[in-house]
Amino acid sequence: MWLPLLGLILGxxxxxxxxxxxxxxxxxxxxxxxLAALDTLFGGIRAHLQHVYDDKVFVSGFFFNIGLAAALAxxxxxxxxxxxxxxxxxxxxxxxxxxxxxxxxxxxxxxxxKNQ
Amino acid sequence: MKKTKLLxxxxxGLITISIVSLVLGFILAYSYSIxxxxxRENASDVSGFQEQEKYREKLVExxxxxxxxxxxxxxxQQKIRDYEHSFVESEESxxxxxxxxxLLRLLIGDxxxxxxxxxxxxxDGAYNPSQENPNDYIVHESHVFxxxxxxxxxxxxxxxxxxxxxxxxxxxxxxxxVIVVDGNTFPAPFTIEAVGDPKVLLASVNLGGGVVDQLTxxxxxxxxxxxxxxxxxxxxxxxxx
Numbered sequence: 001m002w003l004p005l006l007g008l009i010l011g012x013x014x015x016x017x018x019x020x021x022x023x024x025x026x027x028x029x030x031x032x033x034x035l036a037a038l039d040t041l042f043g044g045i046r047a048h049l050q051h052v053y054d055d056k057v058f059v060s061g062f063f064f065n066i067g068l069a070a071a072l073a074x075x076x077x078x079x080x081x082x083x084x085x086x087x088x089x090x091x092x093x094x095x096x097x098x099x100x101x102x103x104x105x106x107x108x109x110x111x112x113x114k115n116q
Numbered sequence: 117m118k119k120t121k122l123l124x125x126x127x128x129g130l131i132t133i134s135i136v137s138l139v140l141g142f143i144l145a146y147s148y149s150i151x152x153x154x155x156r157e158n159a160s161d162v163s164g165f166q167e168q169e170k171y172r173e174k175l176v177e178x179x180x181x182x183x184x185x186x187x188x189x190x191x192x193q194q195k196i197r198d199y200e201h202s203f204v205e206s207e208e209s210x211x212x213x214x215x216x217x218x219l220l221r222l223l224i225g226d227x228x229x230x231x232x233x234x235x236x237x238x239x240d241g242a243y244n245p246s247q248e249n250p251n252d253y254i255v256h257e258s259h260v261f262x263x264x265x266x267x268x269x270x271x272x273x274x275x276x277x278x279x280x281x282x283x284x285x286x287x288x289x290x291x292x293x294v295i296v297v298d299g300n301t302f303p304a305p306f307t308i309e310a311v312g313d314p315k316v317l318l319a320s321v322n323l324g325g326g327v328v329d330q331l332t333x334x335x336x337x338x339x340x341x342x343x344x345x346x347x348x349x350x351x352x353x354x355x356x357x
Contacts, residue, residue, distance in 0.1 A: 003130045004133040004137040006134065007134035007135060007136075007138035008137040008138065008140065009141065010141065011139060011140060011142035011144075011145065012142070012144065015145025015146035015147075016145045018142075018149070022150065027151075030143070030147045031147060033143055034143050037139065037144070040136075044133075044136075055133070058133075058136070059132045059135070062139070063139075
């Protein structure tokens with residue numbers, strides 16, 4: 001379990017150390033990417049807990065969602081429509097659903113363990 | 117079952133998960149740093165904006181003050197111009213009045229007159245036996261009138277005949293070979309003195325076909341001379357007769 005943790009720490013430190021400035025217009029892309037990443041992560045955790053985890057699905061979903069969200073935001077910026085709202089909405093809803101599922105699974109596991 | 121799967125999956129799954137968590141961590145941290153920068157920038161923006169607003173308000177205040185002052189300046193300048201105008205007008209009128217008064221005084225002989233001038237002396241023509249009528253070659257008062265009128269027209273300030281200064285109500289009467297000026301009798305020759313610009317006066321009397329020519333054609337000996345200083349005393353009341 002130390003490898004993903006190490007990766008996370010490395011990523012955080014890298015992100016904090018990066019001094020790259022991005023234009024203000026593209027900041028919405030980043031926020032959407034964050035949301036997509038979080039969504040995918042919680043989706044993966046849920047899948048793992050539900051024993052339907054597939055790393056291919058997870059990894060591809062992770063990067064594809066980020067890319068799709070960015071593409072949507074890009075399109076929205078260029079069409080004058082706030083399409084990133086759609087991405088935020090979709091990812092937000094799924095994030096909450098995933099977290100809810102994770103919570104329920106945890107609760108059932110916890111109650112099962114308590115019953116034992 | 118679960119155990120074996122967990123044991124089986126990790127090596128590959130862990131790597132992918134590590135990569136994913138790396139990317140996730142990077143994205144999270146990066147967006148965090150950017151947003152914190154943004155907030156800082158926003159804060160500085162806000163303070164900068166406030167400062168800007170402050171300066172703008174100051175500027176606006178100054179501009180308004182400037183405008184007020186400019187308006188005040190315009191009003192004051194207008195006032196000054198009005199004053200100047202009235203001043204000039206009054207000055208002009210005063211000047212005119214003074215000049216007029218001066219001229220009138222000179223005309224009525226209230227004040228002494230002195231300055232450059234000319235003398236015109238009129239003498240009877242030499243006796244000519246062929247001329248039967250002596251009236252044809254003596255100086256008449258009409259000749260004197262001509263000269264005096266010409267001099268007055270030319271701007272003479274004061275005129276005297278044989279030392280008798282003329283005033284506005286002077287009269288000249290012909291009584292035979294002599295003329296009477298304001299009650300004083302004068303024989304020929306008559307010396308008419310006039311105070312004024314000699315150039316103008318000389319030019320006017322010597323004009324072609326002018327006074328001198330006319331008098332000469334009337335067989336009168338006319339002598340015109342320039343004088344540097346002619347002094348005429350003010351007329352006293354008793355001179356008016």
